[in-house]
Amino acid sequence: MDRREDAVKAPLSSEEAVQRSTRPQRYRNTAAVIDRTQAHFDEAHRRGLMAVYCRPTEGRAILLARAKRQGMVATDFVRCSYLGLDNHPLVIQGAIAAIEEYGTLHWSCARTRLNFAMIGTLEERLSQLFKARVIAYSTVMVANLGALPLIASGHLTGSRKPVMVFDQFAHASLAFHKPVVADETRVETISHNDLNALEQICRKHRLVAYVCDGVYSMGGYAPIPELLRLQERYGLFLYIDDAHGISIFGEHGEGFARSRMPDELGERTIIAASLGKGFGASGGMLMLGTARQEALFRCYSVPHAFSASPNVAALGAAIASIGIHSSGELAARQSQLVERITFFDARVRTAQHGALLPIRLVRIGDEFEAIDFAERLLDAGFYTSVTFFPTVARGQAGVRICLTASHDFANLARLCRGINRQRGSAIHAE
Numbered sequence: 114m115d116r117r118e119d120a121v122k123a124p125l126s127s128e129e130a131v132q133r134s135t136r137p138q139r140y141r142n143t144a145a146v147i148d149r150t151q152a153h154f155d156e157a158h159r160r161g162l163m164a165v166y167c168r169p170t171e172g173r174a175i176l177l178a179r180a181k182r183q184g185m186v187a188t189d190f191v192r193c194s195y196l197g198l199d200n201h202p203l204v205i206q207g208a209i210a211a212i213e214e215y216g217t218l219h220w221s222c223a224r225t226r227l228n229f230a231m232i233g234t235l236e237e238r239l240s241q242l243f244k245a246r247v248i249a250y251s252t253v254m255v256a257n258l259g260a261l262p263l264i265a266s267g268h269l270t271g272s273r274k275p276v277m278v279f280d281q282f283a284h285a286s287l288a289f290h291k292p293v294v295a296d297e298t299r300v301e302t303i304s305h306n307d308l309n310a311l312e313q314i315c316r317k318h319r320l321v322a323y324v325c326d327g328v329y330s331m332g333g334y335a336p337i338p339e340l341l342r343l344q345e346r347y348g349l350f351l352y353i354d355d356a357h358g359i360s361i362f363g364e365h366g367e368g369f370a371r372s373r374m375p376d377e378l379g380e381r382t383i384i385a386a387s388l389g390k391g392f393g394a395s396g397g398m399l400m401l402g403t404a405r406q407e408a409l410f411r412c413y414s415v416p417h418a419f420s421a422s423p424n425v426a427a428l429g430a431a432i433a434s435i436g437i438h439s440s441g442e443l444a445a446r447q448s449q450l451v452e453r454i455t456f457f458d459a460r461v462r463t464a465q466h467g468a469l470l471p472i473r474l475v476r477i478g479d480e481f482e483a484i485d486f487a488e489r490l491l492d493a494g495f496y497t498s499v500t501f502f503p504t505v506a507r508g509q510a511g512v513r514i515c516l517t518a519s520h521d522f523a524n525l526a527r528l529c530r531g532i533n534r535q536r537g538s539a540i541h542a543e
């Protein structure tokens with residue numbers, strides 16, 4: 114026998130078999146992502162653009178605490194505190210008072226066992242505010258982790274498993290669960306906001322659940338009225354992660370998605386949202402439509418089996434923020450945000466121009482050029498997020514800017530000038 118053939122046929126050791134695995138990866142490829150992005154992450158860290166340590170000072174200012182820019186003050190355009198509530202005196206006081214009252218920060222136990230009485234109060238008040246059955250979590254990511262397998266199980270849809278359709282741009286904290294969901298049911302991914310593709314799938318399958326963001330963290334939003342029409346026509350189940358849309362839309366800050374829905378959420382819609390972005394406290398939440406859903410979540414959602422409750426400071430802060438959401442201050446802050454968005458749009462051209470959402474992406478293209486761009490902005494006193502693959506597509510890197518109600522206009526004007534100077538493209542003379 115030919116010796117080479119013999120060598121080819123020699124069985125692989127189990128270690129070699131692991132390393133040479135050619136099993137196709139359908140939903141995740143962590144190894145490839147690291148291989149493709151390592152140079153960009155390394156460079157962004159080296160330039161002091163990632164893993165920045167700082168202290169908050171006045172308003173949106175931060176004092177950098179380490180590395181080569183130690184002691185520098187910059188204006189932050191990274192935090193998603195769109196209404197500027199994260200350092201609101203009432204929110205801070207709510208957190209301190211809660212700690213003092215309870216004398217503890219965190220209970221290491223499952224929510225299926227012990228719950229702080231205060232989380233009951235928070236959930237009741239959020240439920241009234243947003244006309245839904247609200248459950249609070251320590252983060253939105255944790256809320257999503259619990260929710261998606263339950264939807265896939267079919268127990269929210271009359272014991273019939275839905276085909277789960279993900280928008281291609283659904284947030285990483287949703288897409289991450291595709292392999293787990295695929296273990297329960299069929300998973301499809303469609304192009305961003307592709308209603309035709311979604312309708313085709315609805316025509317083919319009796320039960321379909323669609324998973325998307327309400328407001329997308331890299332710009333854009335879900336077509337809520339059209340999704341509701343598909344729901345009416347085909348019974349489409351909607352899971353909408355409105356982490357970024359909460360507080361900045363709606364009379365009581367019910368969010369981008371909830372404010373476009375009927376009073377009754379019904380049995381085919383769940384909305385996830387953040388307590389830590391526009392809301393200004395910390396944590397995440399789910400808005401559910403029925404008692405049956407709530408009972409299932411409180412028993413079977415995985416985070417309920419562990420200590421995934423917001424801690425006491427977060428609960429106190431969130432209850433204080435409900436007070437602000439129930440007062441005239443909310444509308445005032447919402448309009449201050451809109452004024453800043455309009456001001457920015459009048460000066461800097463982005464693909465999000467004109468949308469009343471606070472996220473703007475200045476597209477650069479090349480990853481290293483985007484890193485240069487963000488570093489020059491930081492040296493001029495503006496901390497923005499440099500974004501590249503896997504957050505956005507390869508070759509479409511850019512700088513993300515989160516506008517808030519408490520950015521001051523003079524500062525914003527300087528940021529816009531800094532961006533336009535680098536791009537050489539002012540919309541009009543300032």
Ligand SMILES: Cc1ncc(COP(=O)(O)O)c(C=O)c1O
Pocket residue numbers: 251252253254255284286326328329330354355356357387389396397
């Ligand atoms: C749509 C969406 N969902 C979830 C998250 C994660 O939220 P959290 O940090 O509360 O886990 C984000 C992050 O910004 C997001 O954009």
